[in-house]
Amino acid sequence: EVRGWYIPGMRNLSGLKCPQCKVEFYGDLPVGHGLHYPMLLEVKTGIVHDKYAVDWFANWLQDSYANRVKTPVExxxxxxxxxxxxxxxxxxxxxxxxxxxxxxxxxxxxxxxxxxxxxxxxxxxxxxxxxxxxxxxxxxxxxxxxxxxxxxxxxxxxxxxxxxxxxxxxxxxxxxxxxxxxxxxxxxRVQPFPIDEWIVRLEKPTVTFIWREDRNWWDI
Known part of the structure; x- marks a missing residue:
């Protein structure tokens, strides 16, 4: 039984209730990685049912639910x-x-x-x-x-x-x-590197610098 939807961040979920056992769940909607390996999370216990054995995706759901917050952000x-x-x-x-x-x-x-x-x-x-x-x-x-x-x-x-x-x-x-x-x-809004000009471009190399917060090369 579908009982609404819920998007608490990266996860796109449906509220569900089993008509037989009456257990309530959150289930991944067929979106993003949930399209390939949807998980079920028991609302009361926080247990995640992962029949696809995709540990990282299941762990993200279980850990985030166990540590859920209600913090305003911009x-x-x-x-x-x-x-x-x-x-x-x-x-x-x-x-x-x-x-x-x-x-x-x-x-x-x-x-x-x-x-x-x-x-x-x-x-x-x-x-x-x-x-x-x-x-x-x-x-x-x-x-x-x-x-x-x-x-x-x-x-x-x-x-x-x-x-x-x-x-x-x-x-x-x-x-x-x-x-x-x-x-x-x-x-x-930047033209990609023209691979057909590879030899010519070697005469004047171009350096691309990418700054990102995850997967740092070293701590600074």
Whole structure:
């Protein structure tokens, strides 16, 4: 029995209740990694049922629920056009690559689903990469190290904004979108390296510096 939905951060969940045993669960919706290995979490005990044996994904759910918080964070909404048929793309994650790959799904909706109004839910560090053409940006000031956090305040804030719509869709947010479905320059606004000019470019090397909070090379 489905009893609503809940988005306390990176996890996109459905509230469930078993009609036989009456146990209540949260279950991953078919979004992102939940599309491939959805988990079930018992509301009362916090036990996670993982039939796919994907320890890291199960542990993130179990640990975040066990340490859930209700802490306000900066939550900024920017609307660029009327939201008549909104679809939400949740890009929150605890790994930079995961967040980025979710964001890259945006181009598919912009290019092929013009009847939808795309809302991007992004951590602050990804704001600069939001492509032109989205209907709205919802920015959450949540650093990567808190990306798996189960935050009931965030859940209530997302719900408050979504409940103003008659209906709202949730993007599948493929964890590994097809390369042909996105052009990275639409996000970075920088032309990618022209591989056919490799030899010429060696005469004047270009250095690219990437600053990120996860997977540091050394402590500074």
């Amino acid at each position: 939550f900024i909404t920017e609307n660029f056009k009327p939201l008549k048929k909104p679809i939400l793309l949740n890009c929150i994650d605890t790994l930079y690559g995961h967040s980025l790959l979710k964001l890259l799904n945006a181009q598919y909706y912009l290019d092929h689903c013009s009847d939808f109004d795309l809302i991007l839910l992004v951590p602050r560090f990804l704001c600069w990469m939001v492509p032109d053409g989205v209907a709205a940006i919802w920015t959450v000031d949540l650093p990567l190290k808190r990306g798996i956090e189960w935050n009931d305040w965030i859940a209530s804030e997302i719900k408050r904004h979504i409940e103003q719509f008659e209906s709202c869709w949730l993007s599948v947010a493929f964890s590994h979108p097809y390369p042909e479905d996105f052009a990275i320059e639409r996000f970075t």
